[in-house]
Amino acid sequence: MSTFEQKLEKYAELAVKNGVNIQEGQELVITAPIEAADFVRLVTQKAYQAGAKYVHFNWNDDELTLTRFKYAPESSFREYPEWIAKGLEGLAEKGAAFLDIRIPNPDLLTAIDPGKIAADNKITAEALAPYRHYRMSDKVSWSIVVVPSSGWAQKVFPDLNEEEAVSKLWETIFHLTRADREDPVQAWEEHKQQLSEKANYLNGKKYKKLHYKAPGTDLTIEFNKKHLWASAASSHPDGTVFIKNIPTEEVYTLPLKTGVNGKVTSTMPLNYSGTLIEGLSLTFENGKIVDFSAESGYETLKGLIETDEGSHYLGEVALVPNNSPISQSGLIFFNTLFDENASCHLAIGKAYPTCLEGGTKMTQEELEQHGVNNSLVHVDFMIGSSELDIDGETENGEIEPILRKGLWAI
Amino acid sequence: MSTFEQKLEKYAELAVKNGVNIQEGQELVITAPIEAADFVRLVTQKAYQAGAKYVHFNWNDDELTLTRFKYAPESSFREYPEWIAKGLEGLAEKGAAFLDIRIPNPDLLTAIDPGKIAADNKITAEALAPYRHYRMSDKVSWSIVVVPSSGWAQKVFPDLNEEEAVSKLWETIFHLTRADREDPVQAWEEHKQQLSEKANYLNGKKYKKLHYKAPGTDLTIEFNKKHLWASAASSHPDGTVFIKNIPTEEVYTLPLKTGVNGKVTSTMPLNYSGTLIEGLSLTFENGKIVDFSAESGYETLKGLIETDEGSHYLGEVALVPNNSPISQSGLIFFNTLFDENASCHLAIGKAYPTCLEGGTKMTQEELEQHGVNNSLVHVDFMIGSSELDIDGETENGEIEPILRKGLWAI
Ligand SMILES: [Zn+2]
Ligand SMILES: [Zn+2]
Ligand SMILES: [Zn+2]
Ligand SMILES: [Zn+2]
Known part of the structure; x- marks a missing residue:
């Protein structure tokens, strides 16, 4: 201890x-x-x-x-x-x-x-x-x-007093980031390994499309043939391995900019620049957001989507099982770094060029030609739940389960 | 109240x-x-x-x-x-x-x-x-x-506890900066007026030299004919009047770089980059520091003087009567902004080009030709006391008292 x-x-x-x-x-x-x-x-x-x-x-x-x-x-x-x-x-x-x-x-x-x-x-x-x-x-x-701050801690733990809430939030952060392990560095090595197994599986499959089904959600997302699934470990050109998000539980790739169709509804509040957006719904046609709504924070969502051309399209597709440690905590953190790792999510805006074979060496024009979205923004929103099913469609049209009731089926 | x-x-x-x-x-x-x-x-x-x-x-x-x-x-x-x-x-x-x-x-x-x-x-x-x-x-x-910080407050008021010391230091600062006046802005107008009367008097006299006499001090400082005495109010090229130091009690000018001779001893500790220099003594020949000593902080003083060529010369000559409000407080602040306004002082290093007629429009070379010192540093040290006499020597060799026992004689 x-x-x-x-x-x-x-x-x-x-x-x-x-x-x-x-x-x-x-x-x-x-x-x-x-x-x-x-x-x-x-x-x-x-x-x-x-x-x-x-x-x-x-x-x-x-x-x-x-x-x-x-x-x-x-x-x-x-x-x-x-x-x-x-x-x-x-x-x-x-x-x-x-x-x-x-x-x-x-x-x-x-x-x-x-x-x-x-x-x-x-x-x-x-x-x-x-x-x-x-x-x-x-x-x-x-x-x-x-x-933590006392304000944030009391938002996550509204039933505790200030001191208890801050202390509880620290303990929660230590736990979810594995900082409370005997050897956190080793624990992270194992964790990176587990996540990259999922990414490797998906990279082996090279699905043409994903189909999302959940209450309020019926969405298909297509991929470029050269898309790459990534997870915790990122590589600097000099070979140094770093971790963008601590914690991280996702495997993620980029969608084909014009290959998103249907409707998706968020399952957790999204904190964007100091305002909460709750119950957001987006409708896509050929990748573009053609309609949107929100139960609260509508004007903020509107401002986000209207930032530029690229903020009308998606830039990230991320899979997180509903039994991830953060999800299991049952907490809402009102903070993307934590909440995105409790839940499958998508991002409005700029895509990671690292998620396309050769992408980091391409010019912006080449990336556009490969359907890699660009934007001034990149904002994740959470769509995972115990009611989410995701299927993968292979090159020759076979349908395979990827997530069932929010849990890995692979 | x-x-x-x-x-x-x-x-x-x-x-x-x-x-x-x-x-x-x-x-x-x-x-x-x-x-x-x-x-x-x-x-x-x-x-x-x-x-x-x-x-x-x-x-x-x-x-x-x-x-x-x-x-x-x-x-x-x-x-x-x-x-x-x-x-x-x-x-x-x-x-x-x-x-x-x-x-x-x-x-x-x-x-x-x-x-x-x-x-x-x-x-x-x-x-x-x-x-x-x-x-x-x-x-x-x-x-x-x-x-204030609690550390600084307890250094200025070592007999008070932390809370009392901080509170006392705030009150002291409010008092010495006139922030406790009914109308601080008006109080500063009057104060600026009083200081500029002294500066105007000295500018009218255009003394050729000042002679300093006090225990441990026997120093003469020459001036360029175009030297200017300045005080609280400074002017931006657009005409805006600003005050560099709050509080400020000094009238000051620049010495002729090569016109300083004799010995001077400090009367208060000098805080330079996180170290206290106490009991410092400097000996000058034709403007240059040719010998120096300190009771404590010798290495720091040495580092300061050896910064560059210009840090072997003076850049400022400032007069502050020994009955200035800050001096009357009887406190040592271990901070130049306050202590320099309790005491006549000199500065090692760069001179203010504003203290030479036309100086702000001169190139560095022209300033050098007029005996205006340049350096990477500008560090004030305090030499005032109730035992300091200063005489002015006019163009035709007459000697006039400026300070007697630390007080204005003009
Ligand atoms: Zn993500
Ligand atoms: Zn993201
Ligand atoms: Zn000064
Ligand atoms: Zn100065």
Whole structure:
């Protein structure tokens, strides 16, 4: 039985060693809220001890974000700070690793005009597009981990008091990220192995299409012949293996941009830029979202879909069995990093070029020709449940079960 | 009688309105420790309410600084993050205003090798030189204010407990910055007026030399004929008036680089980059420091003086009467912003080009020709006391008293 401090140290090491897998002499960029300063300090120490040359900080603060939305003039929402955008791009070019430490705050911008938020999201996404392309093409090592805040903890555990909720959320995070194991590094090796077996199976099958069936969902998704299923382990061009999301339970690929048809309904709330979108439904024709609705957060969803051309199409198809540890916890985290790993999901927007054979070496035009969607955004939404069935259709038209009642059938 | 919150708001407004004097549509860059987040949030709100277009943050953290010194490899100390240096320079070029919010931490780096600190200071100063030149030439509006931490408060008030010390330090800061006045803005107008009367008097006299006499001090300082005495109010090229230091009690000018002779001894400790230098003594010949000693912090002083050629010469001559409010408080703040305003002081290093007629329009070569010192550093040290006499020598050799027993004689 480890103490809280021991688990915290293991969690920090997990982020540095398994997450970004920092290399001797490499620079590290930590993007984090100032509220997470204590954990950032621990991670920084671990990074230097692991050989990092320089740790850079890209701090943010929810209260300052809110202050800007409340008090700044309209002109504030017409440009993103160039020095940050260029700074991140330059560090990516230099080969730095990127660790995002996040504190979910799903209700932060609830009272702010969704139009203003959408405008700001778009400006931000445009400014950060080159930097984000480095990440989505695995040209840099990157990883995302979360830490609790009292606000988030009480949203996940509404029946506990503040202190209990924070403590319970830490324990939950340690458990779901395997930081509470005797040897988390070894535990992750085994976990990566298990996930890649599923990915290998699906890559062997090269399904032409997937058919989704669940209440509110009847959807088919086609694939390019060169699509690749991926899982936990990602590879930097220099061979370094990193893990983008801690935790991660998914195997995922990219859809054929124009090959999505039917309707899909979300099964969990989606936290997008400080607003919750609940009960969203999308209807597709030849890949394009031609209709959509939401029980709450409609304007935010509308702003997301209308970001650009690519945000009318899907960029990711991810399979997660309904008995994943996160799903079994029975909790809703109001945070994509956790909730996406409890549930099959799709993403609106940009596809990972890594999920197409040779994709990372293609130009944007070549990727488009192969039906790889591009967009300023990439936003996952959850569609898994114990009522979801997924079938695969092989090249010669045979139908094979992949998921039954939310569980692996392969 | 105002509440703490009211005084805090006035202090924040003082920083935004009198300090940097933010203009409608202007960008503001706040450099601050994350420990000061609460005050930064208040200042940010005030800045947006005063019309700022965008507030940028350049956060720092003492613990992370210490972590780097303790755990980072040697290669970490060979370059400064270019994205920050270029970012600040770019924002200065765009006309942003710069507000530094500081929490003094005089003992932060006491246990670190002074050679390592000196190397890092030099790298930092080299990287930030273009940005700092914008500031020292008044090409951007900038200002510095401080906020307490419990560590600093207990160093200033060692007999009080943590809570009392912090509260007492806040009250002291409010008092010395006039934030506790009914109308701080008006109080500052009057104060600026009083200081500029002294500066005008000295500018009318155009003294050729000053003679300093005190225990451990026997020094003469010559001036270029075009030297200018300045005080609280600084002017941006667009005419905006800003206040660099809040509080400020000094009138100051620049010495003739090669015109300093004799010996000077400090009267207060000097906090330089996380280390205290006490009882320092400098001997000058034709402007150059040819000998130096210190009761403590000798290696740090040595590192400072050996930064470059210019750090062997003086860059500032400042007069502060020994009955200034800060001096009367009888406190030692272990922080230059406060201590320099309790005491006559000199600065090692770069001179303010604003203190020479036409100086801000001169090239570096022209400034050198006029005996204006240049250096990567500018570090004030305090030499005032109730035993300090200063005489002025006029163009035709007459000797006139300027300070007697530390008090104005003019
Ligand atoms: Zn995913
Ligand atoms: Zn995704
Ligand atoms: Zn000064
Ligand atoms: Zn100075």
